[in-house]
Amino acid sequence: MKPTSKSWATPLIIATFTISGITGILIFFHMEGGLVKPVHELLSWALVAGAALHTAAHWKSFTAYFKKRSSIATISIGAIVALASFMAPVKGGHGNPFMKAGKAMSTASVETVAPIARLTPAQAVKKLEQKGINVANASQSIQAIASDNRTKDARVLDALFE
Numbered sequence: 001m002k003p004t005s006k007s008w009a010t011p012l013i014i015a016t017f018t019i020s021g022i023t024g025i026l027i028f029f030h031m032e033g034g035l036v037k038p039v040h041e042l043l044s045w046a047l048v049a050g051a052a053l054h055t056a057a058h059w060k061s062f063t064a065y066f067k068k069r070s071s072i073a074t075i076s077i078g079a080i081v082a083l084a085s086f087m088a089p090v091k092g093g094h095g096n097p098f099m100k101a102g103k104a105m106s107t108a109s110v111e112t113v114a115p116i117a118r119l120t121p122a123q124a125v126k127k128l129e130q131k132g133i134n135v136a137n138a139s140q141s142i143q144a145i146a147s148d149n150r151t152k153d154a155r156v157l158d159a160l161f162e
Contacts, residue, residue, distance in 0.1 A: 009057050012050035019043050106153040110138045117160045131159040
């Protein structure tokens with residue numbers, strides 16, 4: 001039997017939805033160790049691709065949903081929630097405090113971050129250089145160091161806190 005999009009689009013959606021659901025729950029509970037977040041983000045694209053293929057393979061059935069008021073209401077609510085999730089402003093200091101601290105440290109200099117890592121600025125510079133991260137001087141910000149080394153701020157911070 002020749003494989004068609006109908007024969008593999010649904011299994012692709014089931015597999016990627018399972019992975020996305022599990023990793024999403026882990027992220028929700030801040031259990032993001034290992035590859036949880038990258039797997040969640042990357043396989044979300046496979047979920048979207050599978051959904052597009054599934055929709056194309058079942059186009060006639062898909063369009064029938066737009067003839068039912070209950071289906072239209074459910075789809076509309078989903079679209080509104082999706083739009084509101086990235087359009088609504090965040091007020092009152094909500095958000096992950098660890099993300100805020102990481103962003104604050106990224107804009108700080110090595111001199112400022114070093115004591116938090118229980119290092120002197122000189123030790124911090126040496127440690128970064130031992131990890132292959134070049135540092136011009138201790139007054140340089142983590143962001144600037146990351147940019148100069150063509151890497152991410154998180155890699156520089158991770159090297160300091162190892």
